[in-house]
Amino acid sequence: MAKIADKYFVTDPWNIIEEGFNPEYSSVSESIFSLGNEYMGVRGYFEEGYSGKSLIGSYFNGIYERQEGERSAYKGMVNITEFMVNSVNWLYLRIKIDDEILDLSNSKIKDFKRVLNLYTGVFTRSFVWITKSGKEIFLEFERYLCMMDAHLAGQKLEIKPLNFSGDIIIEAGLDFSNPHEMVRENLWNLEDKKTDELSCRILGSTIGTKQKVFSCCKFSGDMTTMGDLKASSKIVGKIFRVSLQEGKVSTFKRIVKNISWNGARQSRSLCEFYSECETALSSLEEYDYEFLKKSSAEWWKNTWDISDIEIKGDELNQQGIRYCIFQMHQTYHGVQEGAVIGAKGLTGEAYSGNTFWDTETYCLPFYIFNNVKAAKQLLMFRYDTLEEAKKRAKELDCEGAFYPIATISGKECCTLWQHASLQLQATTAVAYGLWHYENVTKDKEFIYTYGIPMLIEIARMLASRGDWNNDRTYYGYYGVMGPDEFQMMVNNNCYTNYLGKETLDYTLQVLNQYRETRPDNYDNILEKYNLTKTELDYWQKISEKMFIPYDEERKIYEQHEGFFHLPHVDVDKIPTTDFPLYHHWTYDRIYRNDMIKQPDVLMFLFLYNDRFSTDVIKKNYEYYTPRCIHESSLSPSVHSILATQIGKDKVAYDFFGFATRMDLDNYNRNTHEGLHTTSIAAAWMNIVYGFGGMRSDGKMLKFAPSIPDKWEGYSFCVTYAGDTIKVLIDKSGASFHTLNGTNVKIKVYQKEYTINGNEIKLPFVFEEE
């Protein structure tokens, strides 16, 4: 937990500001200044080209390549991975004066500044370029991605010569020629390219997966067309001349439309895609750079109205949490069928753009309470990939559906069998996500239509992957790894068994409700999924006999059978130079003791919080926390939330520590690889579930707000029951109201209230430590 902030950006409530150019920090800034709109994402790279270290990351959600490793001799092991592939650089520029090319790695510049405006989503960069002949030019680059129509984006360049008049050459294009960082090869074939006087278009196709990305753009501004750009066979573009006048701003602008087609799961055909490409350029006619920018800023304003968290008296966390919320909405907001939340969002290539169980466990709550359409879309990804999960179950000698640990397309992409074969948590997380979604939204229709097919297949997996103990007195999961990845192959992991039981119970409950409310259709369901009473009874029996290792006397759940007997490691005595442990400890040594990586028992105590007394939570928290090294960035927030619940406010705030600024302050020193997108979701939870004391797993939405000593006040919003609840907390207590005045029932400190448009102010109630 000894992480140290690398404080670099200017503190500001609504902006991320970098002052001065620091090549050493350039890759981190590239990640930090990433823009995204779920459909596509671009890192904050220099569009004019840069001969220093840079990752020209321009990504499309669901556009990936495939790599095949050596086939294992063992059954069920995965040897194919799919990874997000960097695509067309639709911001491509080259800028020349007197044959001198602008390149921040070589050119002389001053007054460098980058600003990302979180309130509007606009990213600007400006500096003064001093050419070899002494010409000084002020340049300001601007870019945004549209949030309404996610295919669209804008780029602007303002140029002001400070001490001369004369020509500047701008080459502007669409570039498919960049190599992939990991593979070190370019992974695109060019299908087509074309230019007109003030526009160009290009169509690329991934070499292996044959997915397609089309990009076209329309240029405008104070320039004269000189001809076509011929920099490389995989670039299309135009060469422009701008005649600059001293002291006067000239402008270059483009609006871009990008269309991707990943071939899979999407309802539209290749023909439809081609036809969309054909009309794309002409459809740009109706748009204008400033109009798109304005409408996108409006989208952001509306979003902030219902999503903002305001913190008074803590500028760092204020900036941090807004950056987090901004990234959550950028990464995903439910615009594209089949889109996923990669572990790094669309900001870098680490984790291959794959999505993990974090999606349902950490991200889904944010969307449930901020953008329910997006929440539904996230769950639909699992519905759309159910067939892949069924295939995977077969590969693993299971029935039903086994959801992948890491995936883009629904196929398992984790080549480490220890995780891909032993971790059931991705599958149970899908069921948990459905249950949580229904519990908050009451959207039974969705569960009946899309949830039931998933739940049935998940239950089947759970009924076939587990086994009965030797004397057949209880059921459990053998040879598994729980969320704590420091215990590799264990029996009856408490989290796995608990989630298994909850999943089976929920499945049976949904089916029972369906039978009761739609008796006429129930038999159709049974027939369609070939469900028999025998099978349902077996699920019931398994659930009843599910082994949950628990020490009655100490009220502590045992993380797995035998965990209490494992050799003890005093994690505080591990030298800091031993971290990260995977690099310094023998692989197997990590697994031979009671040290844990991230919450496991504490995780289900958080997810199903309402089921457990504060006393039980406290006892388990006190047992497991000293054993946890938080090597996952998802770990501290869960500990912080539970610490608040049991009244350990100081510890809770310590755990909150770097949650909101994980990337802004580069705590893990790997922000250059991309943002910790799913940790960002945990930061939001840390405030809302932690200090705000919200609980969404009970029958009614509950709050138990408290306030960190260092804060003067804070507020947050959650969209719920047809309105948005705004919660304002200051030193004297918490007030609640609905933004649109709807009457909404909630519980605060265990008491029921109906809130409406008028603020109800309640004093703090402290639980005893």
Added chain:
Amino acid sequence: MAKIADKYFVTDPWNIIEEGFNPEYSSVSESIFSLGNEYMGVRGYFEEGYSGKSLIGSYFNGIYERQEGERSAYKGMVNITEFMVNSVNWLYLRIKIDDEILDLSNSKIKDFKRVLNLYTGVFTRSFVWITKSGKEIFLEFERYLCMMDAHLAGQKLEIKPLNFSGDIIIEAGLDFSNPHEMVRENLWNLEDKKTDELSCRILGSTIGTKQKVFSCCKFSGDMTTMGDLKASSKIVGKIFRVSLQEGKVSTFKRIVKNISWNGARQSRSLCEFYSECETALSSLEEYDYEFLKKSSAEWWKNTWDISDIEIKGDELNQQGIRYCIFQMHQTYHGVQEGAVIGAKGLTGEAYSGNTFWDTETYCLPFYIFNNVKAAKQLLMFRYDTLEEAKKRAKELDCEGAFYPIATISGKECCTLWQHASLQLQATTAVAYGLWHYENVTKDKEFIYTYGIPMLIEIARMLASRGDWNNDRTYYGYYGVMGPDEFQMMVNNNCYTNYLGKETLDYTLQVLNQYRETRPDNYDNILEKYNLTKTELDYWQKISEKMFIPYDEERKIYEQHEGFFHLPHVDVDKIPTTDFPLYHHWTYDRIYRNDMIKQPDVLMFLFLYNDRFSTDVIKKNYEYYTPRCIHESSLSPSVHSILATQIGKDKVAYDFFGFATRMDLDNYNRNTHEGLHTTSIAAAWMNIVYGFGGMRSDGKMLKFAPSIPDKWEGYSFCVTYAGDTIKVLIDKSGASFHTLNGTNVKIKVYQKEYTINGNEIKLPFVFEEE
């Protein structure tokens, strides 16, 4: 256990005979007709060339190449493997008549016959070749490897034209041009080659490891030299013409001297090697084909005198066990420093020529009782590679020495971390081997000089790899795999803990004896190995507190903590089509139940048999046997031995089943990859320890002979206490005498006897079932 014999060879007490050429079976025959003398080995391939499927396997013990895989991100994982590489084909011939080349894949032949004479070690092959023009020639090939001077070998070809007189062309050479089967590339650089009128020489060097093999040969016979052979840049040789006369036998012969240099661990320098090569050809002058053949046959006669097992009334097992004994002596007899017993000996490339724990556990007993010099040499391999084992321990965050699971040079070559990092049995097997060797031979000098350094480092590993349970009441090994490879990562595997304890006890006992017998030198030992009383006391403490999971009530050892609770699999209900399980069951599914692959608890009950009552052995046998699927070829013999001990004679004979004929009848259908050399050792044990009831782990050598119903009688020899004990068993009992008349004390059926040159006949004593 449902293995089916593929009966193919003619049954004969002293010969392996193949009648008729069967291309489909050719690869199996190539393995079966392998010759070896520890220093080198050749498969029974057709030296005249063969365009059908063939593995030109000509190997030298300790000559290997290296392959580097992707480096793992995890510490302690191995990414480099070393594998035995096929080397010079010193039998290379090509035979032509009228420009028609002999090739058994295309040529017309009849009366094909191959014979391996186990009594003399000579391998012959004969057939009649009918050329396209109708010429008929009888050809007989003969080869042998010298057992006295293992560098030497001979090859003979007799040619008799049956219906014509005329010329035949023989090309004879030394060939380094063959590709390696797995790598599919030739792995040799040629350093030098040279010919004379009737001789040639060649020197090759492995590309990666820079090891060297020199080969030279001297030709003789009824031929005229035509010139030099120029078939390939990596071949050297001569072209000869033989003028054949109808009905008369012409002869071609060569004697060969091969010298290898593996660069490592050997006491001689590269200069010395080169100088040996220089004089090699001239040293051949003193030898003659027939002389070498005769002296080698004499070696075999002497060996059979003290090693033969005769079985009356069971021709198949008679042939089988003699083939086994023949292979054991061929594979290893203690002639070369640093030589190892690969899992396939020198007969094929499966398992990469690597040696495993089988060496000390299964093979060493054979040598202890048949060739004690070889036994010592085997242990010396571990002494010579102690430094590598110490490096490996460091890689695994351990102190002391961690011996490799699979190795040629002493480096760990197993790239599966599950085995390489979790199995301690290779290391404890070294200590067991030392202990067993001393227990039988009483050779304390060897143990003091070479054993102590190994034992100290092994004890250090055992004291650092293990850990104390949570409340520090007992010590054990966590995250291990025992001999039963169907339980992957378990805690307190009973075999591992038991062997750990025995090893520590033995180490302390040896050091104590040393102190008592050589008090003056004891402090030198302490100083040399930096041993303190604290360290020795800690070993004592660990041993005392070693956790041996045991159910007192049922008298059953628990294979590991929690094994008794594992889900039960009825192994008899697994469809035969599911075998081998690794191909048909998901990798992790194999590990999730109480099914076991090979003896684990039963293994230490066998190794330290004297420590356990028949009752305990019986109870454990009855518990574990129904759970074992014997997927290791080493498994049935141990079961057979214990079954005999507890009076289950019928079961014991069933387990013995295919032991002696595993390869002759190709039970596993993979004999084409090479022989199951270490299983061959188990077959010997099965008779001597099983039916012969020998036990060598107590204070005195014991016997408790019985006789399988189907046998009329059998005899075996064990070299012990300065003489060779011959045991003859018939239906009426067992008789004992020493071949040279020495007085030797043994126990038979728990009673002590002093035997000598006169047979003592004792009736059977049956233990109750």
